[in-house]
Amino acid sequence: MKRKKNGIYLSIIGICLFLILGCSQKPKNKTNELIVDDHPRSQLLFDFDWRFHRGDVAGGEEVNLDDSQWRLLNLPHDWSIEDLPGTDSPLDSNAIGGIDIGYFVGGTGWYRKKFTIPSELNGKRFNINFEGVYMNADIWLNGEYIGNHPYGYTSFWYDISENIIFGEENIVAVKVRNEGKNSRWYSGSGIYRHVWLSVTEPLYIAPWGTYITTPEVSNPLAQVDVKTKVVNDSDKSMEVTLVTIIINQKGEETAKVETKLQIEAASSLEISQNLAVRSPELWSPESPNLYTAVTEIIDSDSQVLDKVETTFGIRTIEFTVEEGFLLNGKPTLLKGGCMHHGNGPLGSAAYDRAGERRVELMKASGFNSIRCAHNPPSPAFLDACDRLGILVIDEAFDMWRKPKWPQDYNLYFDQWWQKDIESMVLRDRNHPSIIMWSTGNEIPERGEPEGVKTSQMLAEYVRDLDPTRLVTSAVNGLRPDKDPYFATLDIAGYNYSFGGDHGKQNIFEIDHNRLPNRIMYCSESYPLKAFGAWMDVIDYPYVIGDFVWTGFDYLGEASIGWLGYPHEGSFYPWNHAFCGDIDICGFKRPQSYYRNVLWNASQQVSIFVKPPKSSFKTNPDKKDWSKWEWQDVVAEWNWDGYENKPLEVEVYCAFETVELFLNGESLGKKETNRGTQWIAKWEVPYKPGILKAIAYEGTKEADSRELVTAEEPNNIHLSADRAKIKADGQDLSYITVDLLDSNDRRHPKAENLIRFEIEGPGSIIAVASSNPMSVESYQQPKRKAYKGRCLVIVKSTQESGNIIIKASSTGLQSARLIITSEEVN
The missing domain is CATH 2.60.40.10 (Immunoglobulins)
Structure with missing residues (x-):
């Protein structure tokens, strides 16, 4: 492969070598991995060696612009997760998007890439495909304007065959504008998904x-x-x-x-x-x-x-009032979670492994379905759902003509809705994981005649593109005035059916009696209402599933999962939503263990303790408390200063009875069943030691769990989700950092500052903790632990070899871990 300082020279043989040595190929593209120099189609990953400038630049598209001082980087890239210039934090308390985007900052950014294509390829066709740019992307090639794509979540492509200068240097320039208030959650900014260049014959x-x-x-x-x-x-x-x-x-x-x-x-x-x-x-x-x-x-x-x-994939899907959702003829309850597109510490950067890991963690936590909220996800995310076995609702929009924020998609809907629906459906319709298309979420005009007309228009167009799946939409404000809107759909998505603003605990039953042919599901549910929401699914065959808000935590909509918003008048420095079953690092939160019990998933018994003092400040006016919360409970038995004082302990148990022990002494047995919502509670005078729950089915011991008082931490432990990764310049290893005592128990209150070093063919691209109020950098090689742990993410280069990670902290024994980066075959 020939490399130039400012680009890549693509000869016919060079295309082959670029694919094999310089690209991260998607797993499904086996042909691309085996491509030879005379292959008719080349699918080139166009992610490497871009120049980037944060801020606007006059004439940023001009061919003769000197961009040598611009930052050299590889895609995918999200500048909003990066430290603000001159600071050591990405957060700004005065950010335009405020609490909704978690105090991260958008703005304008420019990208430029130089490349050369030899004259002998003249006559072939060239398409450039952007999987996702947030947002308002303007594209130029060699100073000539190619086009604009406003929506930040749909893929788009251009035929650039007539714009290429063969045998000379070409320059593609992309201006990205994430301006004003345009999102209700963290969106990220930039070319945050892959870019591809395809080369084909004219036919x-x-x-x-x-x-x-x-x-x-x-x-x-x-x-x-x-x-x-x-x-x-x-x-x-x-x-x-x-x-x-x-x-x-x-x-x-x-x-x-x-x-x-x-x-x-x-x-x-x-x-x-x-x-x-x-x-x-x-x-x-x-x-x-x-x-x-x-x-x-x-x-x-x-x-x-x-x-x-x-x-x-080969499979059948069917929906009936009598039997609910049938997959391959088998009734299947949708154990669902809503998920935004972001990848936590990586921001929106859509590395394939990041999406795959989120799917793995969701499935390991008992989920069998995901609702993509509120936009189409990356192709690699859907590939992972296909490969690992997760059902998907693919959703188009969060708004149509009526805005939720002044600069949101409402400005572009009339001109772009058809193109964006096409992008979603045509791109994604071969994925067996997708079972429904959603045209929108909580659309403001859903109760108005114009909204009904628009819903009909969208649904009909989706059915024209793919008649094999049904069309849905997620609706709040569940009253009969929404009946005309629901009538345009095939499946009715109810946001907050249990405990919602409609004020009815049995709305599914009420609406079934009114409209017996309506098939429904809970498209969003409150974590705190998990029991009631799931019992609706169990009890009513026409209610096909429940999708909790959310399966995975996310940045933005900061603090909605806490006990009411802070009452000081400012939400800052909250930046996590704090409502996910799984937090932004991938660690399970208490509600996920409760859902295990409801769903008969992996861990059937869990112990949690209510802290004697609230974990964070709370709003004293309980009527303003959030319904996206879970109980303020933690899996800890370290309560220095509270010896012999009563602590509230709750056990989630899927079996008939559970017995609690403190240091071997029984504190009594309690029943756990539907009547108790599978929760048993005790008041336990605190004593250090072992708090243990034993579950019984009849008289037989079925399962057990324990909390053990940890001693002061004295060492760091590193564990990687994968010890081997691909040397493709994009593969990731997620490394959990635990602060352990001499018995190898994580100390749940340790907050030591951990520093990281790396050697070999890799780089640290993110560090994080689960602290929802931390303003620390996600990119500097240090992080304070939270609840005795944090996370570091390592990315491979295009060279193979051993990557050595070192972690150290004052007063603790340091740790060292080796990740092997293997050559891509």
């Missing part, structure tokens, strides 16, 4: 041009229908053969079809092909079996003109 398969459905599925046979859009940008008519082969997970060919076609110059065709897969392996959360459709265009000389691989 090719269109971007998002493959559409796969499975209209008939049975044990002996599955019918697979494949629609392919073929584009001929050449000046001559061509006779070609379209070949589609279906490959199973073992790499075996299971079906093949060939179709001959004549395609005129400067035209396109959509071709339908039908295949049969015998003894199909069905996709489900329990068995996420995937297939790959390999589609080729072959000319009359048997030359392959284009080749595209599309991952899909």
